[in-house]
Amino acid sequence: MEILPLAIWLDLLGTFVFAFSGALVAVRRGLDIFGIAVLAVASGLAGGMIRDMLLGATPPTALEDPRYLLTALGGKRPVWPLSVPVPGRQIVDLGDLVVRDAGEGVASRT
Template sequence: MDVLPLGLWLDFLGTFVFAISGALVAVRRGLDIFGILVLSVAAGLAGGMIRDMLLGATPPTALEDPRYLLTALAAGVCVFFGHRLLERLNKPVMVLDALGLGVFAVSGCQKSLLFGLDPLPAILLGVLTAVGGGATRDLLVVEIPRVLREEVYALAATVGATIVVAGTALGLSEVWIAVAGVVAAFGFRVISVWRGWRAPRAPGS
């Protein structure tokens, strides 16, 4: 049996998780099935498409491989029928968003390194991959994107991407690097919300 490359598994996981968060937001806003699917696709695919376009990998993988779109649509359908179960979780959108943030920060940074980018640009592209889907989701429902609000968000993605760069430089296992990056970004994001951490604001603002 063929084994999908790690980066592809991460992309599919990130797509599914972010698509679920987008669909949950759509349900909370009272959107119909079309709106739910639109938000699930936008949240699930936007980050990876931004990454690929900036890398010059065109057309983006999400448009070349139909499995990406099917994954996002499947997440939307799951939420359409099972949103009541998901809403029983504590802050489901935040938790799923944090998981997607970590996964896409890692996959975006790894792909950037494979394309020959230096460490700092690779970290930046990892962060853009991570925040792109959530920002697109929030803009579509006329919310200020989380990345621009007081909650620690982009910093968590930066932590995950930095671990990828450091681990790759040390020659560590790709799988362990990915696991460490995702766990660190996810944990940092969840703890920041739990503890009420905020990014610094301008004095007197």
């Protein structure tokens, strides 16, 4: 497992926080799960992409490194239970948890 420098950790933390903020706004506006994901990704990645373009770092880091997109999508995850009730959401949540934990278990064995 690769150890990331502090700057990348802070950048990913900022991405998560802004994605979480965008997802909360989407929930307050009554958007569905797709709308929550789109707004979370847009608010999580837009600031860093604009920063990179103003600094002349093209293409932006968020387009090169998949960790940023996954972090932005992870920012919507804690907000999802607050969204509009979806029939069978508990089943989807349990399936998501099982698949994620299984993936981490497989990754730790290799």
